[in-house]
Amino acid sequence: MPINTLKDIPIILGSQSPRRKELLQKMGFDFQVIVKETDEHFDEQQSPQEIVKHIAINKILGFDSISFHDALVITADTVVVCRGNILGKPRDEKEAFQMLNQLQGDSHTVLTAVALQYQGKLHSFVEETRVAFYPLSEQEILFYLENYRPFDKAGSYGIQEWIGFIGIKSITGSYENVVGLPTARLYQEMKKL
Numbered sequence: 311m312p313i314n315t316l317k318d319i320p321i322i323l324g325s326q327s328p329r330r331k332e333l334l335q336k337m338g339f340d341f342q343v344i345v346k347e348t349d350e351h352f353d354e355q356q357s358p359q360e361i362v363k364h365i366a367i368n369k370i371l372g373f374d375s376i377s378f379h380d381a382l383v384i385t386a387d388t389v390v391v392c393r394g395n396i397l398g399k400p401r402d403e404k405e406a407f408q409m410l411n412q413l414q415g416d417s418h419t420v421l422t423a424v425a426l427q428y429q430g431k432l433h434s435f436v437e438e439t440r441v442a443f444y445p446l447s448e449q450e451i452l453f454y455l456e457n458y459r460p461f462d463k464a465g466s467y468g469i470q471e472w473i474g475f476i477g478i479k480s481i482t483g484s485y486e487n488v489v490g491l492p493t494a495r496l497y498q499e500m501k502k503l
């Protein structure tokens with residue numbers, strides 16, 4: 311039985327990401343996916359935490375609090391921050407190569423912001439995970455890009471794919487946060503609501 315039926319609160323996931331859908335399913339929830347178009351542009355002057363939160367909140371603003379009053383709406387956004395550079399999804403293969411070349415042999419932070427809306431109230435939080443990559447050769451990066459085409463992923467990589475299995479040296483914090491949704495923290499925040 312889905313866990314949220316205990317409280318009879320309908321849940322809506324406002325995300326096109328198949329990873330987020332899978333993670334929310336693994337949390338044991340029954341929910342509906344509704345995708346709304348969102349402007350993901352951001353002000354470069356803001357901190358990465360502010361930017362990612364701003365985008366997650368922008369995503370939830372597409373769900374008006376009257377029509378969706380009694381549902382719990384969840385949206386999220388993930389970015390990678392490496393040496394102060396904010397890496398979102400790559401524009402093309404060239405940019406994806408540059409991102410992976412920057413990430414290899416170094417550590418970076420993955421930030422996922424989650425926005426929650428329930429009965430007219432908006433709540434958001436940011437979860438951080440530190441990830442370190444072993445050095446990767448140009449050939450390995452090209453092999454990954456050619457075979458996995460990770461152009462829909464922040465930082466141009468999926469920790470759940472080949473590159474994660476062979477290239478990740480260490481991870482501090484939530485693994486699921488890197489994949490797109492900090493499940494345990496989200497569960498705690500939902501309980502507070």
Ligand SMILES: Cc1cn([C@H]2C[C@H](O)[C@@H](COP(=O)(O)OP(=O)(O)OP(=O)(O)O)O2)c(=O)[nH]c1=O
Binds near residue numbers: 389462
């Ligand atoms: C770093 C990393 C990101 N990702 C994914 C998570 C997100 O789906 C994506 C970042 O893009 P987002 O813009 O956060 O999400 P999205 O466009 O896929 O979905 P939506 O905006 O509708 O919610 O990158 C992985 O799957 N694995 C990883 O290791």
